[in-house]
Amino acid sequence: MTEPTPDFIQEKRSELDPHDPRLALEKLCIERGYETQWSWLQPDLRFRVGFPNGRSKRWQGISARSAEAYLSIDLPPFTYLGEFDAVHFRDRNIIEAYVLTDAPPHRLFPGIRRIGHTQLELVEPDEDGDIERQTAEVRIGINDAWVLDFSPSADRPDMKISIGSASREFAILSERHRRRGYLRDRDREALPNGLGRFTSIQISGLGASRHDEALEMLKRVTDSVFFELDLRYGTAPELAPSESKSRSYLRTRPEREAVQGSPRNPQNQYPEKALSLYRYGRGASGIPLLEYLAYYQVLEYFFPSYSHRDTLTKLRNELLDPRFRPDDDTNLVRIVNIASGAGKGYGSESEQLRSTIGGCVTQEQVHSFITANDALVEHFSGKQKIKSVPVLNLDDAHNDFITAVANRVYGIRCRIVHAKEEGGRTGVDLLLPFSKEAEALGPDIELVKFLAQKVLIAGASRLRV
Template identity: 35%
Template sequence: MISGRMMTADINPADSLNPNSPLFTLEKAIQTAGISCEWVSMWNESVCLQIDIASGRSSRAVLISEQDAIKCLEMDFTKIRALGEYDAYEVLGEDPCIEVSLSVNSGPTSRMLERIPGWEAAAPANPRLKNQGSVAITGARGEDWLAELGTPSDRFDILSGRGSVTLRLKGRQNKTYGEALAFLESAGNAILFEVDLKYGLSFAFRRMRPAVATRFVRRTSLNAAAPTLPRLQYAAEPLSLYRYARSAVGMPLLEFLAYYQVLEYHFYRYSQRDLLDKLRNELRDPNFRADDERHLSRILRITRQPGRGYGDERGQLKSTVRYCVSEDAISDFFSVNPEVLRHFSAKKQAIAGLGPVDPQRKKGDLADSLCERIYDIRCRVVHSKEDGGGQVDSLLMPFSPEAESLRAENVLMRFLAQKVLIAGAIDLPA
């Protein structure tokens, strides 16, 4: 699979090809099979044929280069389907196989697989290919399938071209797309977990880059001024949490929680200020009487402390955001980030249970409604348990579509965390 597509509107990219190019033969074969395809011009002026591979009720675009076209003529694309959000493909037929690209979480891949007993090099006599090979994984219960962990097959290289390690599940006849995806997730994840247990090698299914990841990027006006020495000193602990959030690339749940902890760090300070304002207003009331138990009870209710800080956590979050971020600043944020605005205001929300937020509502309501939303998400991320912590379908689980949609929420969370850090800063000695 090739990246770097360049759109062309008026010119057919295929016009630049040699009339005898194998891509034309492949195009005819693909069209005869009833599969959608189109010509694509690349950034380097090469031409590819884009083929739409079936993937459940949708499809996945695969780009075929002229170099790979001859090999593709030997492939039956009607018997190939992409699986879920993974960089994975299933080949149907007499020798069924699911192959998925793996990302490596425990260091460089070079020589890692060679540590696993049973490793067989693809070409032992060729030094240039010494790192290529596979490990066969079989069972002792009469299973009708086996697995292989190793370098990608030639077919997978054409379809994907990503990663240097794949997992292959061979021999299982899956009748439906859903059955194949479920088998990949259950059996594949079990294999990778036990490889980690036994050999200390951590792999994970490589996922296709979601469109949401590229769509939700905070827009900021480019600062034309040269860098200057800072005038402010930021609290070390929340600044460390902020930097942690910024480093959580590809982990939206972790990023969200780190930004939330930046806000949470300041709860005590700003909820106390909110409390003092309420107490001051009560005590300044000309009708307040120290000998009236009802008046004293109001004071007690205001000062009640269910936890750290003053008021419940939801109230402390609102106090912190209201004190540090103006309504105008929040409105301006949405004005310059239209993609994020569309995410928040959509009638059908990407995260179940959340309602749309209208940035055009009257001032005084926007910050509170956003805080309600933030707190609800925080609870769904933190309370990841079945027993007493909510229903299973209410959890925000890693790698789920809902978790991926947190990327838009995190654009706002980053903005709020920055504002809170600035509000809590002190002058830096010259």
Template identity: 30%
Template sequence: MSVFEGLINKIKSVNWEFETKESQSQMRDMKWLIFNVPKEREQEKLSISDGNKQINEIFDTNFEKYRLIKGFEGIWSKDLKSIECEIETGVPFSRNLLSVLDKLLAEDTTKESISDVDEIQDNEIDEENESSISMVRVYTSNNIEVNFGYCSKELAVFSSLKSMVSLDRMMGRVITLQIKGIDVSTHEEALQYLLKISNSLFFQISHYLYFPMKLRNERINRRDRVRHHLKVDEFQSPLSNSVILKYEYDNEPMSLYIHGRNSSDLPLNQFLSFYQTIEYYFPIYSNIEAKQKIKRLLKDPLFDPNNDTKLTKILSIVQANRSGEIGDERSQLKATVKHCIEDMDLREFILENVERKEYFEKNNGKKLSACTINVKGKNNDIVNEVCERIYDIRCRIVHKKANGYDGEMILPYSSENKYIKHDINLVEFVAQKVLIDNSRPLNLSR
């Protein structure tokens, strides 16, 4: 029996859905095993070929005994009583991270607390001196162990098949939080234990290290990535320096926009970054709208400055909020978008992409917001509908009152995140238009 057939038997033993396919290349015929790994109530589709150089190493693992943790780059096993999740720190010395943690979590501090550990100095964190430590014990009691260490082969298998990163690059590099000897029988239990332990541990550690630690959000499966195959000749005309360096933009909103563009692995942060780009210009456009409304009232031949009712209308228009801006946030968003985007531009953007059109047309994102966008309509106020939806999602992310009621919060690992891609594209498009509307000719003399 070949190793490839052995992998099939492993997957059969746990009743995972799978299929096999064959493909031809110039070098050889290739067999593919495509299988679905359980992830809460969903499944993650992965694949491996019989030509994979590390197929023997993958076969020698117990990957079939694990399930994926939804929302995080983690795994759990009922049979092996194990939970494991990759961590990230946002700093480039991950290879030396275990040495830092080993010093911080000294043996005599793990039982009760870590309050007496001295603060680690900058010169003790040296990327050039790789750590020889492979595991740091954090906690042990009643047969339960909590450790920091290099990732298991099983987690490396799933991560490498999703991201196309080799096992070799995962092993000995990726640091994980490992919980062993824990009785878990459901995904919900595994997730709750992971969050409870990591929240407590990371909060304590944050008092002594200057960098943050957090669980890594799940990697985007290569099957789900949007690939753009563009060639230079597909553009109507080549870009030139005179076009690229023609306009300048305000630094603050552009920084937010760029942050959003670079936060694809954090969809909720990405949405908020684009929203905040738009929000930067609220005072400008809300004031413009207020001025226009006041002008219309004052020009009315029937306007009577001695009529309290008429004066009350003016007061309601100029009523400032706590930030000194005119109008509530929803009305400010609408005022800004209406001044920067034409109805036709919004319709074209939604309709130009088949998936995006279907998403809004069939209301596939109703889990994110009850506010719909009428794609088929021609006379509806699409700008108003887009603003209502963007504002509603924004409120659910930051847990503010939306549409007069307390909406449920959208959490980073919630199921709603799988639907948010097209709403992110929409709010990014709006942010682009607002930035363009507020750009000005580039001036390098000042």
């Protein structure tokens, strides 16, 4: 199928109804300095806008209905902020961001007031904690807009912070709301003043003029706000990631091939504690650092088993050496040192990891696992997205590839757990949650998960039921 030419697309655009709201939005975007683009996807003409996001753009597909929504707010000058579902309204110098909460916020905080109603504050639950007994006048229902204004501090009286129903403008600009809540919410009547049916935080009075300044202020303020809300009220809000960030994380996870054949009854049983760690890792999908560490702990569980095997091999080699003399104290000291070094595991942690990986999988198996998937090959052999960890040379898979894999697995583990200022004991920066590196961990997680599966299989026994 040939690619549509610009002339063809322009011809299709000219055939649109002159009252198509996308045409009006295109004109407004050009006035605002936002890049627009038309494309043809049989049988429809598609329109999208590249809204500013720092040094890059965040492209949004625009339907006729969403174009009407953008036009209804006159598309104020704004920029998206980093990898969050957040915006900086430049004309009013207000930052607003989508907030995820573990419970309905209006049931957690005192001082919340309705918007568009005379009732200002929720009362406390009765002695039995039964909110349902409270009268309708003091409850915030599903169709009520609400807001919680924070008390200003003495040193920054100009900074204003509030949490509540999203503003009308942000309810339209929010990626998460548009893509996840659009179908569910479209038939509900609007909240008072057209406010959004999700929670946002608004921050004003900070004087940010550039994207990077606004982003840094958003992170700094919300980090403090959310931590103190957790301390005082036992709830842990967090900023919602942009939809583009969520999709980019998914793209780091290689696709699985379809498996042929029906499931069969199991023949093996697996070590219970190690398997619980593996299941914990599976349940931590979307939390990359936690997921990685859970699979690493599966390997760690087997350290004593595999490192003792190395100890026995070393002892056997010493005793079989024709030069070994039982009447020579030097020879006996060597034997004692080998045996006493075993303990719970022989050697350093990195050496035990190498023994464990080498004991459950071959170099060829690891190399084949990586090279069978283009996403893994690109990650491990292309430009490195995880800094300060050993690189895998896929072109030299026979030169102790297991050691190279073990060194990389251990290097990432150290960057996650050495959470100390100035890079911990090794001077290497720790790998932080929500960072670009954490987002790019997908292939490394797949690798350590593969190794965890192999060591579980190697440690299996016949199922006894």
